[in-house]
Amino acid sequence: MDRTTVSYDLALHLLSADGHVLPLTAILHYDASDPLAVTALFNDGSDEPVRWVFARDLLEAGLDQPAGEGDVLIWPTRDAEGRPAIHLRLRSPHGDALLEACADELERFLSATHRLVPPGSEHRHLDLEGAITALLADT
Numbered sequence: 001m002d003r004t005t006v007s008y009d010l011a012l013h014l015l016s017a018d019g020h021v022l023p024l025t026a027i028l029h030y031d032a033s034d035p036l037a038v039t040a041l042f043n044d045g046s047d048e049p050v051r052w053v054f055a056r057d058l059l060e061a062g063l064d065q066p067a068g069e070g071d072v073l074i075w076p077t078r079d080a081e082g083r084p085a086i087h088l089r090l091r092s093p094h095g096d097a098l099l100e101a102c103a104d105e106l107e108r109f110l111s112a113t114h115r116l117v118p119p120g121s122e123h124r125h126l127d128l129e130g131a132i133t134a135l136l137a138d139t
Helices: 056-061 101-117 129-136
Strands: 004-013 021-031 037-042 048-055 068-070 072-078 084-092 093-102
Touching: 004 101, 021 093, 021 129, 037 056, 048 084, 056 068, 056 072, 084 101, 093 101
Parallel strands: none
Antiparallel strands: 004 021, 004 093, 021 037, 037 048, 068 072, 072 084, 084 093
16 A cells, blocks of 8 residues: 555445345545545456446445435445445446445544545646646547
């Protein structure tokens, strides 16, 4: 890990509609140069991991209460042993997945991101001029 990124291995459970629970791994990635976003790479056994990007604030909000709309929903729950957990529902045209993660693990990841970019200071890390230049170059 360098001083501008956090990568975190996360063990998950994929909860199927028929009641089966399948283990799944993901890598959560945070980069201070894109301080509002978290990238999740899910290893589902295919050649390329499945990539999702969502707001760091959304992940944090879902630790305490239901959060999100549309394609990404996050809410607190308890796992089969009664420990604090998080459910993460991801929807796309290609499918729908309900994932369960340990709440403590997500809190550790978020704490590491807060050490890089404290909440409320994200605007100091945004390169708005660079983003506008890139957008204008695409037109």
